[in-house]
Amino acid sequence: MSKADPSSFVSLDDFEQYAQANLDRNALDYYRSGAQDMITLRENQRAFDRIIIRPRILRDVSTIDMRTNIQGVSISSPICIAPTAMQRMAHPEGECATARAAERKNTCMILSSWSTTSIEDVAATTTQGNQSPKWLQLYIYKDRKATQRLIERAQDAGYTAIALTVDTPYLGRRLADIRNRFRLPSHLTMANFSDQKSQVSQSKTTSISDNASGLATYVASQIDPTLSWKHVEWVKSIARIPVLVKGVLTAEDAKLAVEAGVDGIIVSNHGGRQVDTAPATIDALEEVSLAVDGRVEVYLDGGIRRGTDVFKALALGAKAVFLGRPVLWALNYNGEDGVVEMLEMINEELRLAMALTGCVNVSDIKRDHVRVLPQARL
Numbered sequence: 001m002s003k004a005d006p007s008s009f010v011s012l013d014d015f016e017q018y019a020q021a022n023l024d025r026n027a028l029d030y031y032r033s034g035a036q037d038m039i040t041l042r043e044n045q046r047a048f049d050r051i052i053i054r055p056r057i058l059r060d061v062s063t064i065d066m067r068t069n070i071q072g073v074s075i076s077s078p079i080c081i082a083p084t085a086m087q088r089m090a091h092p093e094g095e096c097a098t099a100r101a102a103e104r105k106n107t108c109m110i111l112s113s114w115s116t117t118s119i120e121d122v123a124a125t126t127t128q129g130n131q132s133p134k135w136l137q138l139y140i141y142k143d144r145k146a147t148q149r150l151i152e153r154a155q156d157a158g159y160t161a162i163a164l165t166v167d168t169p170y171l172g173r174r175l176a177d178i179r180n181r182f183r184l185p186s187h188l189t190m191a192n193f194s195d196q197k198s199q200v201s202q203s204k205t206t207s208i209s210d211n212a213s214g215l216a217t218y219v220a221s222q223i224d225p226t227l228s229w230k231h232v233e234w235v236k237s238i239a240r241i242p243v244l245v246k247g248v249l250t251a252e253d254a255k256l257a258v259e260a261g262v263d264g265i266i267v268s269n270h271g272g273r274q275v276d277t278a279p280a281t282i283d284a285l286e287e288v289s290l291a292v293d294g295r296v297e298v299y300l301d302g303g304i305r306r307g308t309d310v311f312k313a314l315a316l317g318a319k320a321v322f323l324g325r326p327v328l329w330a331l332n333y334n335g336e337d338g339v340v341e342m343l344e345m346i347n348e349e350l351r352l353a354m355a356l357t358g359c360v361n362v363s364d365i366k367r368d369h370v371r372v373l374p375q376a377r378l
């Protein structure tokens, strides 16, 4: 497959196949792995196949408008970019290329706090005053001052929300990374912590990370496992921008999140990378949206690979969806242009799905447009 001939790609899977043949094993395994037996990873995609679309006919679908609002900001479609760490392993321009692609498509990008480009450099690569929202993904680090500083840096650089990841008190057990003894290549750094050079190559082990990848060891040394609802309230108390929680999978936690005052919820199982056999996100979405009952916006990530997947997530209560791995594959294929091409492809698929189901606006996509088949046994 040649980069000069983008038309040879007909689905998001083609970007993945390209990257599988092109990336080195350390990076490829890190990007593609799920936790343990990778059951949740597979379910994230398979569960969409158990949802049937109920098309409506004869509704003049000559004009389709996919625009929507998230956190009060208009974007061109409900397809956004999830935070993924260390994007410069996929392409030398990494997070900057992704940010420019998001801006070109007028959609939202969430930057990982463990990015290989700094918050400020990512902001500077996009046009000043552009309305495409950039959000910062945050972990609660043991170093509370550094955590607070990240929030302040994001605000100063024009990021408009914080997505606080709540499913990673420790890193999930990703077998390939353990076998490979995952390492961040030595020419790259966790750029938001540039005062701590080459941290991911430290080999110090702790009880939880014995026999772990370099990454699990690093994460265990940095992330605060005492993370609890009071930390969510703490982030809310210092942030001047909306705070979302990323990693909710149950109605119980969705209610607690609303009570803690969050501005939005991302239904996520971290791309199947944390606790294996957790539900597929599309299977968890409806109980969360029913529990939230419109009080805050609900979003979903995990396994979205087709326009019909986006359609199903919207029908079951998501205001928008976020793509993780497809962005990495597209970045590896052709940097900024690759990510634009991938986004255009899945947006066109959504446009067609809407047209073929009689929906001219995203608000026309209703619960009645889907039927969920009984869940298969894992």
Ligand SMILES: Cc1cc2nc3c(=O)[nH]c(=O)nc-3n(C[C@H](O)[C@H](O)[C@H](O)COP(=O)(O)O)c2cc1C
Residues within 6 Å of the ligand: 030, 031, 032, 044, 082, 083, 084, 085, 112, 113, 114, 137, 165, 246, 268, 269, 270, 271, 272, 273, 301, 302, 303, 304, 322, 323, 324, 325, 326
């Ligand atoms: C390589 C990789 C790195 C990730 N890094 C982060 C991260 O730094 N912070 C975070 O909250 N989630 C992270 N995630 C999870 C994604 O934000 C998202 O939940 C997941 O990738 C969505 O599933 P998908 O890859 O099937 O689209 C990462 C996922 C992958 C695959």
Ligand SMILES: CC(C)CC(=O)C(=O)O
Residues within 6 Å of the ligand: 085, 114, 168, 171, 215, 219, 270, 273
């Ligand atoms: C640096 C890692 C903790 C990033 C992450 O969330 C992941 O690999 O899933």
